Amino acid sequence: MGQFIQFALNGLLAGTIYSLIAVGIVSVYKATRVVNFAHGYLIMFGAYFYYTFAVLLPGLEWAPGWLAKWEPSWLLAARAEAEMFSPRATVLDWLSNLPRIVLGILGSILACAVLGRVIERALMRPMIGQSAFAMIMITVGLVSVLSGAKGLIWTADAAFVPHIAPNAPIRFELFGSMVFLFGADLVNAAIAVILFSGIVLWVRYSRGGVAIRATAEDQQTAYSMGISVPAVFGHAWVLAATTGAIAGAILATRNGVSPSLGLFGFSVLAIVLMGGLDSYVGVFIAALAVGVLEAMAQWQLGGEWAEVVPYIAVLVVILIRPHGLLGQKEVERI
Amino acid sequence: MINGNLKASYAADERILDNPYRRGFVFGAAALAAALPFVANDYIILVAAQMGIMLIAVIGLNVVIGYTGLLSLGHAAFIAIGAYAVPLLHRLFAAWGLPEGVMPLLAIPLAVAVAALVGLVVGLPSLRVKGLYLAVATLSANFIVIFLIELDAMAPFTGGFNGINTPEANILGWRLDSQREMFALIAGLGFATILLVQNLFRTRVGRAFIAIRERDYSAEVLGISLLRYKLLSFAVSAACCGLAGALFAYFYARILPEQFELALSLQLVAALIVGGMGRTMGPVFGVVIIVMVPELLKYSFGAIAGGSADVAALRAPVQEIVFGALIILFLMFEPLGIAQIVDRWLRSLNRWPFARG
Numbered sequence: 001m002g003q004f005i006q007f008a009l010n011g012l013l014a015g016t017i018y019s020l021i022a023v024g025i026v027s028v029y030k031a032t033r034v035v036n037f038a039h040g041y042l043i044m045f046g047a048y049f050y051y052t053f054a055v056l057l058p059g060l061e062w063a064p065g066w067l068a069k070w071e072p073s074w075l076l077a078a079r080a081e082a083e084m085f086s087p088r089a090t091v092l093d094w095l096s097n098l099p100r101i102v103l104g105i106l107g108s109i110l111a112c113a114v115l116g117r118v119i120e121r122a123l124m125r126p127m128i129g130q131s132a133f134a135m136i137m138i139t140v141g142l143v144s145v146l147s148g149a150k151g152l153i154w155t156a157d158a159a160f161v162p163h164i165a166p167n168a169p170i171r172f173e174l175f176g177s178m179v180f181l182f183g184a185d186l187v188n189a190a191i192a193v194i195l196f197s198g199i200v201l202w203v204r205y206s207r208g209g210v211a212i213r214a215t216a217e218d219q220q221t222a223y224s225m226g227i228s229v230p231a232v233f234g235h236a237w238v239l240a241a242t243t244g245a246i247a248g249a250i251l252a253t254r255n256g257v258s259p260s261l262g263l264f265g266f267s268v269l270a271i272v273l274m275g276g277l278d279s280y281v282g283v284f285i286a287a288l289a290v291g292v293l294e295a296m297a298q299w300q301l302g303g304e305w306a307e308v309v310p311y312i313a314v315l316v317v318i319l320i321r322p323h324g325l326l327g328q329k330e331v332e333r334i
Numbered sequence: 335m336i337n338g339n340l341k342a343s344y345a346a347d348e349r350i351l352d353n354p355y356r357r358g359f360v361f362g363a364a365a366l367a368a369a370l371p372f373v374a375n376d377y378i379i380l381v382a383a384q385m386g387i388m389l390i391a392v393i394g395l396n397v398v399i400g401y402t403g404l405l406s407l408g409h410a411a412f413i414a415i416g417a418y419a420v421p422l423l424h425r426l427f428a429a430w431g432l433p434e435g436v437m438p439l440l441a442i443p444l445a446v447a448v449a450a451l452v453g454l455v456v457g458l459p460s461l462r463v464k465g466l467y468l469a470v471a472t473l474s475a476n477f478i479v480i481f482l483i484e485l486d487a488m489a490p491f492t493g494g495f496n497g498i499n500t501p502e503a504n505i506l507g508w509r510l511d512s513q514r515e516m517f518a519l520i521a522g523l524g525f526a527t528i529l530l531v532q533n534l535f536r537t538r539v540g541r542a543f544i545a546i547r548e549r550d551y552s553a554e555v556l557g558i559s560l561l562r563y564k565l566l567s568f569a570v571s572a573a574c575c576g577l578a579g580a581l582f583a584y585f586y587a588r589i590l591p592e593q594f595e596l597a598l599s600l601q602l603v604a605a606l607i608v609g610g611m612g613r614t615m616g617p618v619f620g621v622v623i624i625v626m627v628p629e630l631l632k633y634s635f636g637a638i639a640g641g642s643a644d645v646a647a648l649r650a651p652v653q654e655i656v657f658g659a660l661i662i663l664f665l666m667f668e669p670l671g672i673a674q675i676v677d678r679w680l681r682s683l684n685r686w687p688f689a690r691g
Contacts, residue, residue, distance in 0.1 A: 035466050126666060133405065134665045136466060137607060140407070141665070144600060144658025151651025266473060266596075273470050308481045311474035315459065318471055322462040 002177030007295040009179060013189045015291025017254070020192035020247045021268040022275070022283045023199050024240030029277050030203070030216045031236035032124065033132055037139045040265010041146035042112065042241055046248020048154050049111040051161050051257045054104025070099045087168040090183070094166035101162050108245040116241025120234050128230065147262055163253045164188065188250045195243060200280045208235055216278070267307075270314035276327020286325055289313075339684065350532060355680050359615075367521040371514045379517050383585055385625045386520035387578050390527050392605045392617035394574025397531060399603070400612035401540065402567040403547030404460050407599050408472030411456070411479035412449045412572040414594035416579020417500075418483060418492055419445035421589075424501045438503040442580045449576020450569040452479075457568025461561055476599055483591045497590035500583040516585050523581065527574055532614050534570070543567050547612070597654075604661045610671025619672035623660070628653050 021043060028036045036042075058068035075096060082089040094101075119142065127135045165187030171180050203209035214222040215232045223229050251261055267290075275286030290310050297305040323329050339353040351357045370382055395409050423441040432440070459471040483492045492498060503510040503519065510516050534540040542563045545553035554560050583589055601624055609620025635649045664671060 123662060123666075130669075132466075134669055136405075136469070137603070138662050138665050140600065140603065141658040141661030144604075144654045145662065146658075148651040148654030148656075148658065151654065152648060155647070263596075266477070269470055270474055273467055277466075304481070304485070308478055311477045315471055315474050315478075318459055318467055319462060322467065 002179075003299065005174055005177055006179055007299045008292055009174075009181065010185075011292035011295030012288055013181075013185045013291070014294065015288035016189040016192040016196075017247060017250055018268055018271055018291055019196050019284045019287035020243060020250070021264070022272045022287055023196050023280070024244045024247070025269060025272045026277065026280060026283055027199065027203070027212070027243075028236050028240045029272075031212045032135070032233050033216070034124065034135045034139065035269070035272075035277070036240065037136065037269065038119075038142035038146055038265070039240065039244060040268065041143055041150075041262045042116065042244040043248040043251065043265060044150060044259065044261040045115060045146065046108050046112045046241075046245035047252035047257050047261050048150060048248075049108035049245065050104045050249035050252050051154075053107030053111075054100045055161055057103065057107075058100045066099060068100060070096045087166075087183075090168040091166040094163070097162040101164055104162070105164070105246065105249055108249050109242050112241040112245035112248070113238050116237040116244075117234065119241075120237035124233060124237070125230055128233070143262070147259065150259060150262075161252045161257060164191070164250065184253065188254070191246065191250070195246065196280075196284065199239065199243070203280075208232075212236060267310040270310040274310075274314045274317045274324055276324030278328055279324070279326040282324055282326030286317075350536075364525065367525070370521075371518050376513065379514050381625060381629055383513060383517040383520050385621050386517065386524045387581050387585065388602075388605065388625055389524050389617055389621045390520075390581065391575045391578035392602055392609070392621050393527050393531050394571040394578070395602050395606050396611065396613075396617050397534075397543070397571040397574065398567055399606060400616065401535065401547060402543040402564065403550075404457075404564065404567065405466070405469040406472040406568075406571075407469050407596075407603065408456065408474070408476035408479075409571070409575050409602050410594045410596065410598035411472075411476040412453055412575035413579035413582065413598065414479055414483060414591070415452050416445045416449045416576030417583040417589050417594070418498070418579075419448050419576070420580050420583035421498050421500045422491060434504045435506045437501075438505050438584070442577065445580040445583075446573045446576045449579065450573040453568045453570075453572020453575075454565050456572070457565045460564045460568065473596070473599075476596060480591050480595055483594075492591070495591065497588050499588050500586065503584040510584065513585065516581075520581050520585070523577065527577065528614070528618075531570075531574070539563070539566065601657060604657050607669075608660050608664050608671055610673030613671070613673040615676070616671055616673045619676070623672070624657070627656050627660070631656070 021039070024042070025036055025039050028034060028039075057063060075092060079089065079092045079096075082092055123138050123142065124135065127138065163184040165184045167182050167184040169180065170183055170186070171178060173179070203212055211222070211227045211232050212235065214225065214227055215229050219229055222232070248261065251264065255261070268287075271286045271290050272283055274290070275281075275283030290313055293313060294306040294309045297309045317324065321327075341347045341352070346352065351360055367382075370379065374382070391409065391413055394412070395406065398404050398406050398409075420441050423444055424437055427437045427440065456472060456475045460468050482488060484495055486494060488494070503516070505519075508515075510519060535544070542553065542558045545556060545558055546560065546563055546567075550560055553563075579594075605620035605624040606616060607620070608623050609618065610616030631649055631653050635646060635652075638645065668674060
């Protein structure tokens with residue numbers, strides 16, 4: 001029982017990260033009717049940008065020393081007093097990393113936003129009005145391009161990247177059994193949930209969000225109501241790229257920076273289809289469910305089974321409910 | 335469609351090679367393939383055999399994507415099944431004590447049949463979901479098949495991550511132990527496949543596929559059973575890929591699971607889009623481009639770098655970028671592929687010296 005709770009909690013925490021990745025795919029789909037197969041590779045770029053700005057850049061010779069390691073005298077004094085491996089010490093360690101973490105996240109968001117914008121401008125906008133098939137296949141081509149571009153830009157295998165939050169181990173009792181979690185995982189999950197709900201509320205209530213929903217409903221009508229559809233496309237892509245950058249940074253701290261992050265996007269695509277392409281709530285539920293299922297598979301069957309859980313789950317769900325858990329059924333006229 | 339060819343009878347109109355360009359191309363290609371084993375060097379044979387294997391697979395993919403209009407991103411899985419079936423069947427036959435000379439004659443059709451069966455299973459979601467959902471379902475199938483092959487529990491059969499040694503083909507005593515001899519087999523089967531598939535689209539079944547592509551509900555109204563024909567389309571296409579896989583296994587001495595991952599599926603799709611979807615010649619043009627790109631890159635990188643390891647390491651990523659860029663550029667500027675470009679040239683050639691229409 002104790003292990004069950006432990007694995008279920010781990011799964012839920014991982015699930016929130018999936019939901020943060022999924023929100024990018026859903027947003028682009030809602031606005032443009034394009035399913036972005038390359039989203040995982042955008043996230044991989046986010047992770048590598050974080051690595052560049054948080055590790056490579058501060059490590060350069062001309063970078064100021066405080067960027068790599070911020071050590072004002074009070075911090076050093078407090079650090080010397082704190083016990084090794086105590087929560088206090090981890091927080092202080094994190095504080096001295098804070099400048100480069102902030103630089104890393106900001107740089108990653110900015111760089112990814114530019115990348116998303118460029119993709120939208122160069123590849124998606126000329127295709128407005130073309131068949132959805134062509135646009136989707138373009139994102140499939142983008143998978144190859146981005147994966148190759150990564151190989152050209154970042155040749156070295158990445159090393160350690162700093163955690164976004166203090167990574168203190170936390171122990172507490174839940175339903176009569178001890179549970180062990182890492183502080184950074186909790187903060188990551190909190191960031192993911194806050195961003196996810198923020199985006200859902202934004203799409204629901206803000207002007208820009210309503211424009212996205214109107215475009216999703218009917219492009220022609222949206223146009224005639226004075227909504228600039230190309231601008232909506234641009235917003236959706238930038239939104240996806242920025243959330244992707246944050247998700248990439250989080251994944252980089254969790255799993256390390258590696259090209260395999262790109263494949264993550266495909267499992268999240270499976271989650272999105274499971275939840276229903278156009279339903280934020282359904283996707284959130286699916287993300288948490290797959291997170292927990294993966295943790296359970298890892299616990300009972302071994303680590304390698306966790307990788308295929310999303311794919312098996314999506315096949316089962318699609319066969320039973322073709323439009324996902326909460327997806328809207330498409331009505332077709334002949 | 336190439337116009338400007340005079341037909342004087344219905345028989346002339348119904349011929350497969352209904353214009354001189356087609357006749358010239360097909361007979362030329364057949365003559366070239368027949369002559370290659372005798373005149374070409376080992377390198378050209380290797381490239382040509384790779385093209386032949388890819389061609390059979392892309393023809394199969396063309397049935398599903400090009401003619402039936404079902405998007406699949408997981409056809410590498412069927413190639414994997416065809417390829418792994420061959421060594422496993424050989425082991426089984428050896429246990430039964432069959433003579434070596436008949437093994438390939440049984441193993442190839444059985445590998446094709448197994449791939450077709452798996453194709454039926456993978457095609458099942460196509461009844462409920464379309465387009466994109468199907469693309470993700472087939473993608474999932476690809477991941478699952480590779481996962482099962484790599485699984486530790488399957489390692490005694492499939493060799494797990496390390497791959498498995500494949501037997502060489504021995505057809506009634508003719509040992510195909512050189513790539514040259516294998517090429518003869520591949521070329522023969524390649525021609526047979528392209529003919530069979532081309533013929534399929536002159537029959538009721540093929541026309542049903544095309545009707546489903548155009549509008550599946552309308553096809554259903556016309557009395558075409560979607561269940562039957564969608565599954566059939568998947569089975570035919572998986573069978574072609576299974577044949578490609580079986581030849582792949584005989585051609586190379588060893589197969590690895592990583593050769594059949596998503597990258598291969600994307601390569602097949604790239605070849606189809608570049609060549610032209612739903613066209614007989616599409617896979618042919620596409621495969622020539624897709625196989626030549628890595629070879630040209632190898633050649634040019636060799637010329638530039640002259641053996642420097644740093645530059646040579648950049649070749650794989652550049653190759654990936656070129657594949658992706660080919661998909662993107664063709665979709666943006668010539669979605670109908672090279673087949674369409676060639677048609678345009680031939681049309682203008684037919685009308686010369688007047689302006690092309």
